[in-house]
Amino acid sequence: MSSATSERAALQRVVDDRDQVAYTPGPLDRDATFYVAGHRGLVGSAIWRKLESEGFTNLVGRSSSELDLLDRDATFRVIDVMKPRYLVLAAAKVGGILANSTYPVDFLSDNLRIQGNVLDAALAHGVERVLFLGSSCIYPKYAEQPIIEDALLTGHLEPTNDAYAIAKIAGILQIQAVRRQYGLPWISAMPTNLYGPNDNFSPTGSHVLPALIRRYDEAVQAGRDTVTNWGTGNPRREFLHSDDMADACLHLLEHYDGPQQVNVGTGSDVTIREIADTIAEVVGFEGTTEWDTTKPDGTPQKLLDVSKLAAAGWTSKIGLQEGLERTVAWYREHVLDLRR
Template identity: 80%
Template sequence: MTTAVDGVEYTPGELDRDATFYVAGHRGLVGSAIVRRLESAGFENIVGKTSAELDLKNRDAVFAYMGEVKPKYVVLAAAKVGGILANSTYPVDFLSDNMRIQVNVLDAALANDVERVLFLGSSCIYPKYAEQPIREDSLLTGHLEPTNDAYAIAKIAGILQTQAVRRQYGLPWISAMPTNLYGPNDNFSPKGSHVLPALIRRYDDAAKSGAPSVTNWGTGTPRREFLHADDMADACLHLLEHYDGPDQVNVGTGSDVTIREIAETIAGVTGFTGETDWDTSKPDGTPQKLLDVSKLAEAGWTAKITLEEGMERTVAWYRDHVDSIRE
């Protein structure tokens, strides 16, 4: 599919380093990593607002802000996110909040003629039992994982809105679907975090207190793929400068490990020497979630940060910020 800007066919290339670049969600795990990557690449006019400064669920406020800053580029990294417990307990919040955030930001970007938008989704958009590794064309081919289906539906809507803008207005907007992300500025809340930051906090607390054991949810057998946020940010800039197409692009490492293996790795990094127990009465979630990253590789990008290196960096960051991280 060919897209056009002002009637001229669009060819991806180096972005204007002097143009205004709005990162929605610039304080979060992914957004903050994108800001760091853009700064290192020489972008001079990166803008963003905290949720306290700008409620992205407030349509009028979003339109007013976008009209004021007039960005040329937008990355939509803002979202209400959480782990299995949060998603299964508050499905209305995850559906409603994310739908409003997405519709407001994307509509405001369209109203202000934003040239290039990158919408970030989640690998949970794919069916629970999708063939592994999961290809982009698996979207909407089966039932979703019920513990996070509301969040997934919202993200699917964001993909379709991005595609609809391409069809109706010819703008070169794209979307990317990251695998499980981790790194600095993650949510380490005991009740709202994803599996990896939750495990880091649990094992680090146990190591510090000298606890004899740690109990994790499920059986430990599900397989998961993990990507450091700095790698994700690098992939985002690469896609903006090298990819244009209607299909969402999977972003991951192309390899996975079991939850049990990742728990053992975290125990080693944090120095925990006790026993690990598994509460099999709690849900496992999707049995495996490994992305096919062939499309990303064809675009010229592969992950660089190994899981061990990324874990050591994340644990070090967590320990440096444990007194100030969000709950």
């Protein structure tokens, strides 16, 4: 039997075995097997910490050296062995403006393959509850602010990260397709800009906030009195601590069931210039900040409407100042390992 035929047979068993009684969200079984794909990254590690703190006793994860999610056959085999009841897909190829602009093929192809492999394997093995995590970059560049979930596919994407966005949009549609075709209660969540422990602090591949933390901290350590940032500093961004995001994800798994993606954020934003000033203050930088306006700004504003999440009973708890202080402390504790 070919691999494709075997997959179709497995999917048919999902249909045949599926209990057609309507699914009602509620507390997850703390003893059930729960697979967190991407459990060592910024997002996945925060979800892992949250689940541990909430008493989940059978968490499973695989590092990239143990399981290459780009390998379809290996992904199917491992999920078959795990037999998870719940799954959060936090694994992805991620990066900032520079990385996305330089390697669009990688960001499109790798993310499509990771998502397809994990979600198809989860479907073939009848995983009951899946949460797919995307990004606020799925929305049009000039979407009306704050951005509602219905803005999806209503306009042109930001060209500096359109390849990544298209991959994430495909993931949302795959979740919706599974719901329509197989009746499984899978859901999607779209976090705003995240930061926190285990973030990518690379000078070439990171997002704006960890890049700023590293830049200002290195200036302090080196005794430099000037820091230069990309762009004008005028774009507005919303930032959510990863521990808040993880709390929201578990809340959605236990309280939400619907085909539409749910925005996850704070509902407020700041300019890049303001966040740079705050980071400078937290790390103790007392010099001058300059702005290289020959570099791109990206999307002018990206603020999520979080009323759908609020209606489900969740709001952000970690303020930006507190979150930055915690993140800078974590970075300084791990900086030597991060530079290796």
